[in-house]
Amino acid sequence: MAKRSNGEGSVRRRPNGTWEARLYYEDPRTGVRKRRSFYGQTAAEARRQMREARERLAAGAPVADSVMTMQEWCWRWLETTVAASSRRPATRVLYESLVRSHLSLPPLGQMMLGRVRPSDIEALVLRLRARGLAESTVQRIFIVLRMALEGAVRDGLIARNPAALVRPPRIERTEARHLSVEEVSALLECARGTRYYSLLRLIATTGLRKGEALALTWDAVDLDRGELQVRATLTRIEGELVVSAPKTAQSRRVLPLAPAEVEMLAAHREQQAVELSRVGEWQQDGFVFTTETGEPMDPRNVLRAMTTAAANAGLSDVNVHTLRHSAATAWLEAGVNVKAVSALLGHADIRITADVYGHVSEAVSRAAMVGLSDSLREPPRD
Structure with missing residues (x-):
């Protein structure tokens, strides 16, 4: 034949x-x-x-789409593509949580891969919104779904990605909540005398992320030169404190320290040495901010300390990240170039800085107007 x-x-x-x-x-x-x-x-x-x-x-596609269900494929994608990727542990845990809580559920989770249509994905978005989920969460779920389906296309299980034909949910970027210099000073004063004062002050003056400050080790701090290096971030993942590399290359950066912060950190190190002499067993990991036994601080305890200090200062709706936002706002209002502020914050794109910190105080706006008007003032007439 x-x-x-x-x-x-x-x-x-x-x-x-x-x-x-x-x-x-x-x-x-x-x-x-x-x-x-x-x-x-x-x-x-x-x-x-x-x-x-x-x-x-x-076209290089399978002759027919796979009969595997969305639920089966999403878990396979997590166990292979995501597990083999260079994504941070926290990101992997987030993807797994979104698959378990949203993408594995019927009706979408029980549908065969080849039968998922753009309208099915749009229906999912509507259901998520009806459940009252934040638009940022809906967007995140959609992105994970689109990546999972793109993996199915790559593996030859389906001919095309139906999510690629759906307009992604969009969120309006809101201006970051920030405090005035006076409010930050009042908050820090309420934290003075606690174990968390130095940490909160360093975040307030350098714009560090909470995880970056908690992962800071003494070998990354040069008090003689007055600078520190951001090399890692600390987060709690599935009940464990995990130190991992920064998310982006821009997050790895060197930050200058003002003389007051150099003096504060020097005093903090001396106090830590005193504690070391009093404790029989000390975790020799070199963290700058630690518990009484040298272990890294728990992010949840830092949040509690921040909330308590804010309440005592008469401030509401603030968290540790608010200190970072407040530092950035203060720099911009002082006339620091937005590109320089973006570098200090470790943003991956200067557009993020421009979008998040698009606000300018009324006083700064008025000063700009007055300054320009004065420069154009007509000379006095004879």
């Missing part, structure tokens, strides 16, 4: 009156010769299905 060429087909009428189109092809993944049949009430219908299958093969 002569070997059939790839994509060759035939059409025949079956005994029950329906039509069958047979397609002979080589599986692009295995190289194995296969045959697939397509059925229709008419010869034209059977030929149409076979023609579409040929077009899929020509």
Whole structure:
């Protein structure tokens, strides 16, 4: 029997009156010769299905979509593609949580990969919003779903990504909550005398992220030169404190320290040495901010300390990140170039800085107007 060429087909009428189109092809993944049949009430219908299958093969897609369910594929994607990637542990845990809580649930989770349509994804977005989820969370779920489906396309399980045909949920970037210099001073004064004062002050004066400050080690601090290096971040993942690399290259940065912060950190190190002499067992990991036994501080305890200090200062709706926002705002209002502020904050893109810190105080706006007007003032007439 002569070997059939790839994509060759035939059409025949079956005994029950329906039509069958047979397609002979080589599986692009295995190289194995296969045959697939397509059925229709008419010869034209059977030929149409076979023609579409040929077009899929020509485009490098599978001859037919996988019957694997969305739930099965999402978990496989997590266990292979995501696990093998360079994504941070916290990001992997987030993806797993979103798959478990949203993408594995019916009706979408029980649908076969090849039957998911753009309208099914749009229906998911509507359900998520109806549940009262924040728009940022809805956007995050959509992004994970789109990445998972793109992985299915790459693996030859489906011909195209239905999520790529859906307009992504958009969120309006809101201006960051910030405190005035006077409010930050009052908050820090309320934290003075606690174990968290030095940490909160360093964040307030350098714009460090909470995780970056908690991961700071003494070998990354040069008090003689008055600078520190941001090398890592500390987060709690599945109950454990984990130190990992910064998310972006821009997050790895060197920050200058003002003389007051150099003096504060020097005093902090001396106090830490006193504690070391009093404790029999000390965790020798070199963290700058630690518990009484040298272990890194728990982010949750830092948040509690911040909340208590803010309440005592008469401030509400603030968290540790508010100190970072307040530092950035103070720099911009003092006339520091937005590009320099972006570098200090470790933003991956200067546009993030411009969007988040687009606010300018009324006093600064008025001063700018007055300054320009004064420079254009007409000379006095004789």
